[in-house]
Amino acid sequence: EWEDLPEGTGFDSGQMEAFRKMGVSILSPLIVKNRFVGILGLSGTMSKYPLDREDYDLVSTVSKQAAGSFLNARLSRDLVQAKEMETFHAFSAFVIHDLKNFVSMLSLVVHNAKGNFEDPEFRADALQNISQTVEKMKRMMDRLAVLSRPLEVERTRTDLNDVARGAMSEVNGALGSKVAAEFGKIPALTADPAQMRKVVTNLLLNAVEATGG
Secondary structure (H helix, E strand, C coil), X not given: CHHHCCCCCCCCHXXXXXXXXXXXXXXXXXXXXXXXXXXXXXXXXXXXXXXXXXXXXXXXXXXXXXXXXXXXXXXXXXXXXXXXXXXXXXXXXXXXXXXXHHHHHHXXXXXXXXXXXXXHHHHHHHXXXXXXHHHHHHHHHHHHHCCCCCCCCCCEEECHHHHHHHHHHHHCCXXXXXXXXXXCCCCCEEECHHHHHHHHHHHXXXXXXXXXX
């Protein structure tokens, strides 16, 4: 049975001798779909009768089943790792998106300050926008620092019109573009107003970036 090892197992004469010292007298390769996943080592028979072809066939069958189980376990582990990496990339995209919006907000304030800095009303709006953006960045860093905890969503009865008005008030004076708002009657929803305001703010900033002023 020592000569029946598949090619590419990587066992040298020293390792083969180590198997013998461990009492291994039968080596059965674990192969599934032409893929070598391991090797099964068995001691000699405890029966007074020598192993026959049926015994070796049984060992071969057990090896195939074991190989399939090992491969499935390995594939399951790889799938979990892939899902974790996919989740990480998705989360990173959200973080980058938020940072991009913060930079866009501050860039708009700096850009508009070139021609309006002497305007007291503009300076007041700019200072408010910078302060609000800094607070949002702090909140985002706090969330990143406690990733082990789930996101706590505080759902309350929310008027999305009020959410939109609040978002527009936050970016007022920093957009550099005119935003026309028409508010109709809509039913209140159960939502987290802070998170929804973040959504509307992102939409406003994306729109300004897409229209180029």
